[in-house]
Amino acid sequence: MIDVLVIGGGNAALCAALMAREAGASVMLLEGSPKVWRGGNSQHTRNLRCMHDAPQDVLVDAYPEEEYWQDLLKVTGGLTNETLARMAIRASSSCRDWMRSHGVHFQPPLSGALHVARTNAFFMGGGKALVNAYFRSAERLGVRVRYNAQVSDIELRDGVFVAAHLAEREVDGQRLPAERIEARTCVLAAGGFESNREWLREAWGQNERGEWPSDNFLIRGTRFNTGVLLRRMIDLGADIIGDPTQAHMVAIDARAPLYDGGICTRIDCVSLGVVVNREGERFYDEGEDFWPKRYAIWGRLVAGQPGQQAYSIIDQQAIGRFMPPVFPGTQAQSLAELAGKLGLPVAAFVDTVERYNRACQVGTFDHTALDDCHTEGLTPAKTHWARPLSKPPFYAYPLKPGVTFTYLGLATDETAAVHFNGKASPNLFVAGEMMAGNVLGKGYTAGIGMAIGTAFGRIAGTQAAASAGFSSSTTNTESHHADV
Known part of the structure; x- marks a missing residue:
């Protein structure tokens, strides 16, 4: 019998599988997607928000626990x-060496428009x-990985995990039979429900204009969640936490694909201009805080506008001060x-715009600081980086809500x-997006998702292995190779 069954194929699932295998347990990982799309939303990530009390390898200055x-x-x-949040924060300070031991590389400190060289460590080559x-490290250690293996049911006995069930399915033109997979312990890390259009509709309902807002949402991440x-x-009957309408939701280019647009569809110039809805009206403070801290509120803001549509408007003065979008803006004189x-x-x-x-x-305009350029007598105010839009050409980027992952999860x-x-179940554990709502009731700050997934993926893998009888001090990863 398998010692640890891990359900999911993103960062948290992989961290769990690696930790369990390092403890000596036999491990099987079930990834619901085909191999080419493996990795869940983690394939679209770029960085990890890291606590550090002094400069550390790829991180500059300090980012202490209390500031984080x-x-x-x-x-x-x-x-x-707070307890779980601080666990993730503290773990973020010491996980990079372990990550490197499994082949992850980090970029030198970044500078420029993102302002995160102090707080975030960027992956060389990104999330993919x-x-x-x-995956390479897991397979080298003897973790058995199966693709196209979306779990349809979990078999429990009084809160104790017994088996996972795969439904009958078609893969590459071949009809595969239903399966029942037993294991001593299990880690659930299969993501949220952001790609379930019916569930999004159920959660968001209709607004006062008779619209179904979620019908206009784009999904930045994987179509398999x-x-x-x-x-x-x-x-x-598992205990749950979180609001089903809360999510990591970003204002992205309205021309992005329905799924898997990833990081490159984000529009980063919001703080350098104004944002209007399709009625030509502003509706929120574009200069509230630095973009890495506030960008994730804009998807929800746009979701509240007519047609779930908005436009980011800038002039020539903003060009070169933000990450260039993939799609060109509409330009006019x-x-x-x-x-x-x-x-x-x-x-x-x-x-x-004239008001x-x-x-x-x-x-003194300074996009690297909370400067003193602001509006007076205007509602909503713009509290920083307020400069008249007066230098043509003018540019506009269409915005729609882009959902990365949902926060409803397991307590x-x-x-x-x-x-x-x-x-608490003695042998069933959870990590990643399926429990992120414990830390993220709403809102987001860049890199925190990877911090939560890495911390609790590693905890879940260690605990699952211990539940199956393996101590984390066990170093013999060959002992159960034949079992997988």
Whole structure:
């Protein structure tokens, strides 16, 4: 029998599989996608937010625990489990050597528009390189990896994991029979439900305009996160946490693909101009805080606008100050011409921008600091980086909500155990997006998802191996090779 069954194929699942195997357990990993799409949302990531008290290899200056915690507290509005959050924060300071031991490489410190060389370590080659390195290491250590293996059911006995079930399915034109896979312990790391259009509709419902907002959402991440396993665990009585409408939701280019657009579809110039809805009106402070801390609120803001549509407007002064988008912006020599090209009400749009221009109190513009360029007498205000849009050409980028992952998940504790009626399962554990809602009640800050997934993936793998009778001090990874 398999010692540890890991369900999922992203960062958290791979961390769990590697830790369990390093402890000496036999491990099987079930990835629901084909091999070419393996890695879940982790294939689209770029960085890990890291605590450090002094400069460390690829990180500059210091980013101490308390500052990290305050940043998280601010974006979540206090909707976070402090104990679990601080576990992830502390673990982020010491995991990079372990990651390197499994083939992950980091870039030298970055500078420029992202302002995160102090807080975030970037993966050489991005998330795809990270998951490929982990898969290579897992297979080298004897983890058995199976693709096209989406779990349809979990078999429990009084909160104890017994087996996972794969439904009958077609793979590469071949019909595969249903399967039942037993294991001594199991780690659930199969992601959220962001690619389940029906569940998104159920969660978001209709708005006061009679629209179904989620019908206009794009999915930045994998199309394979449909929440089948999460829904089944809820039906089986697992304790849950989080609001089903809360998610890592970013304002992305409205021309992005429905799935798997990834990081390159993000529009990073919001703080350098104004954002208007399709009625030509502003609706939020574009200069509230640094972009890595506040970019993830804009998807939800756009979701609240008519048609779930908005436009990021800049002028020539902003060019070169942000990460260039994949798709070119709509360009015009006047505001009226730009409105006409976008199909916006010309008078309303021009009036919005002109009122903004008049309200700008230009001080010393500095996009690397919370500067003194702000508006006065304008609602909503722009509190930083407010400069009149007065230098043509003008540019517009269409925005729609882009969902990365959902926050509804399974409640857990310091051991990463799944709970039933407040009681921890002795052999069923959870990691990654399926439990991120314990730390992220709402909001997001760049790199925190990878910190949570890495910390609790490693905890879940260690705990699962221990539940199967293997101590983390066990170093013989060959002892159960034949079992897998």
